[in-house]
Amino acid sequence: MTHEPPFGAHSRRKSKYTPRVAPGAGGARTSAMIASLDAEGRETVAAPFGHALRELAAARDDIVGLSADLSKYTDMHVFANAYPDRFYQMGMAEQVMISAAAGLAREGFTPFATTYAVFASRRAYDFIAMAIAEENLPVKIVCALPGLTTGYGPSHQATEDLAIFRGMPNLTVVDPCDAVETAQATHAIAAHPGPVYMRLLRGKVPDVLGRYGYKFKLGKAQTIRDGRDVLFVSSGFMTMRVLDAAERLAADDVDCAVLHVPTIKPLDVETIAAEAAKSGRLVVTAENHTVIGGLGEAVAGALMRAGVHVPFRQVGLPDEFLDAGALPTLHHQYGLSVDAISASVKSWL
Amino acid sequence: MTADPAKAGSNVSLARRAWAIRRNALLMGEVQGQGYIGQALGAADLLAVTHFHAMRYRPGEPEWEGRDRFYLSIGHYAIALYAAMIEAGILPDDEIATYGMDDSRLPMSGMASYTPGMEITGGSLGHGLGIAVGAALGLKRKQNPAFLYNLLSDGELGEGSTWEAVMSAVQWKLDNLIAVVDFNNQQADGPTREALARTPEAAKWAAFGWYAQEIDGNDLNALVAAFDAARAHAGPEPRVIICNTRMCKGIPFLEAREKTHFIRVEPDEWTKALAILDAEKPE
Structure with missing residues (x-):
């Protein structure tokens, strides 16, 4: 018996598994979120954002970190391990994480808040807009899995995060290329007085731009x-x-x-x-x-x-x-x- | 000058403060001919107690680092808070006539960027308590002993984000956070209790780990006792005071109106309402 998709052409349900020859995929088989972005033969740097944030925190007492149950998956754990009393584990609750970051900023701190890009852009939008951007508070929202950087499917693929955030007044939006730029951008957005959304490449991140003598300028x-x-x-x-x-x-x-x-x-x-x-x-x-x-x-x-x-x-x-x-x-x-x-x-x- | 009005604020009674807040609010409502006057009249007593008994602040220095913070989640209650801040001397009373007008510092929905003393931009409901969680964490980080008061509404308890904040405040043992719920059982489309299951109120907060009190929010003595208990409570719990209030309290012909969320008042009725109030001016 064949089941027709109830709502027409958008269903991806297949009647059976049909393997395809992955063109240029090199036999990749995993849809795991930890799948490397592009590691074949390229130099990589581990957790460039986390290490940059830790360095930054050594120089600035106002830096605090928050995550919504994704510190290990956004490289925030590097900072959290170095400065446990300056890290706020907010649990699986993006709305209060963003709101609390706004409250910390109101009291003079510079919070870095991390989650996945889908959750910041889709779930926490109103909170970023009204608690942070409308008041131009210096909260830095740094989000892993931007665009298509996971094979998990639409629940985790933030394919429209830039479209969502470009429309938000006061918000600076940054999309770094590699490890070096991620580290430089982390310092640069901390120095910027307003709110920032930065897309995060996490884990082992390729090192590409260094050999071009490139330096990030916000x-x-x-x-x-x-x-x-x-x-x-x-x-x-x-x-x-x-x-x-x-x-x-x-x-x-x-x-x-x-x-x-x-x-x-x-x-x-x-x-x-x-x-x-x-x-x-x-x-x-x-x-x-x-x-x-x-x-x-x-x-x-x-x-x-x-x-x-x-x-x-x-x-x-x-x-x-x-x-x-x-x-x-x-x-x-x-x-x-x-x-x-x-x-x-x-x-x- | 540290204005701790409860101690330094002369002999003016809280009843007189509440009366003045109602009167300021009526005068602002008259400017627009309509508005959230029902909420302002209902919340006047609790605002008299926050601003003239419980809180420490300096009227001429709204950014004073030692102040107790007052976060108004419910932006449309701005008329009520302006009325209290005018009575407190934070805002000048000659701005009453500008309420809701072009270029006014007193917009109809409260925004931090417009008004001295307005700590946050409210209006999108379910935000205030979460911001308060972060600010209370910040105060603790700075070892600042100030309290953080957040006035939220019963309707706002329908927002899931409020409950994220409720859990977070317990997680972080925010004993410097005092949530005040104005429970008037009215939201935009009708009675709050007919919209989302809301009972039992205090027990629900207590079950989440809060030090919870539920009182008649139009009873000044009950309010004073509840705020005193909230501040003095020795445990690590965040504190909530659920204030059952009556919309339009103090003006009987308005109290009798069925729809009170956003009311239209005829021009002659403002005069009538003010006359009722003026006839009952407390000492």
């Missing part, structure tokens, strides 16, 4: 690599992907520039518009996020308003609840892998 987009045919405008770990794609495309005589935009809001419109206005390049935004409401649309809108009219394409996640599966498989399936980016760019030229 609110600044920076050219990592120049090129004459394509201008990638990217954020988060997608900068690491487009740097690899640029190498790949260079072999096919396609010369790609990479403009890294780790601060999604406020957007560095001046630099982005100036780079896009340099003649003759296809502008390709690349983000670990739905194509709706994230970096791509932010850049498109900024260029339109600046009067910069250029060919424009987006690499990003589709407007769908995504599948469960192994991360490399999913990244390829949804167009975020180096292979997929390279193929897309060639098809657009």
Whole structure:
């Protein structure tokens, strides 16, 4: 007997298990949340956020930490172990964690609050908006599993977190690329007087930007690599992907520039518009996020308003609840892998 | 100057303070011709006790580090708190006429960014107690002995986030936190007790681990005793005072109205209400 999905085409229920040949997945089999982002042959750094926060706390008494039952999964445990009396385990209760962070900020502290991006953006939104952002309090919300960085499925994939938070006044939104940038950004957002949402790459995080002599500056987009045919405008770990794609495309005589935009809001419109206005390049935004409401649309809108009219394409996640599966498989399936980016760019030229 | 009005505040009785709060609120309600006057009249007695008996603050220095904090979750009760803060000298009484008007410092929903002495931005219900948890933690971290008062409403107890905060306050042994629930059994769509199961009130808080008292929130003697007990309680529990109040208390023809959450009052009725109040001015 066949069961038809009750509500039509959106059901993912299959009549039977059919293994697929994972393209470029290297035999990945796990959908576990601890699946590595991109470790093949690359240098990594363990828990860069946690170690940076611990360093910061050594210098600043006002730094306190909170987590909603996810300290070990957001690298907050490094800080918590070093400063147990400055860490507040708030339990599985994101609303009170965010509200309490606001209360601590009211009393002069600089709280770092961690959870998963889905829970901060979807569950705690009203609390972040009214208790923190409306009053411009210096709370730093740092969230693991941004975009598609877990194969657990939509409950844990924060594919629209940037869209949600870009609309919140006063909030600075940061999407770092790698371990070095995560550590630098942790110090930079602590120095910023207002509220911040930062996407977190946790655990063993690749070290990519160091060899380019890059240093994070809050609110600044920076050219990592120049090129004459394509201008990638990217954020988060997608900068690491487009740097690899640029190498790949260079072999096919396609010369790609990479403009890294780790601060999604406020957007560095001046630099982005100036780079896009340099003649003759296809502008390709690349983000670990739905194509709706994230970096791509932010850049498109900024260029339109600046009067910069250029060919424009987006690499990003589709407007769908995504599948469960192994991360490399999913990244390829949804167009975020180096292979997929390279193929897309060639098809657009 | 440390204004501890309970001790330093002359011979003005709490009954007279409550009367003045009601009168200020009526004058503000008249400016707009409508509003949350029912809540203000109902909460006037408990605000007389917080602001003229229980709390330590300096009227001219709303940010004084040693002050007891007063967090108003229920933004629409701003009219009531403004009335109390005007009586306390935190806000000047000549701003009564600006209530809810363009560019006023007294918006209809209380916001920290508009009004001196307004500690938080309320209005989205279920936020205040959680913020209070964090601030109470902060006070302890600073070894500041101030109390943190949070005025919340019965309707607000329907928000799940309130109960996250209820549990958290117990977890952190926040003996410096005093929650005050104005239980008037009225929310936007009707009686609170017909909306979500709300009884038994005090037993529920006590079961969560709070030092809970339930009183007639329009009885000044009961209020004084309850606030004294809440402050003096020796245990590590956070404290809650559930105040059963009557909407529109003190103005009988308004008390009799069925719908009192947001009431419209005819122009001549403001005069009538003020006359009733003025006829019963306490010593």
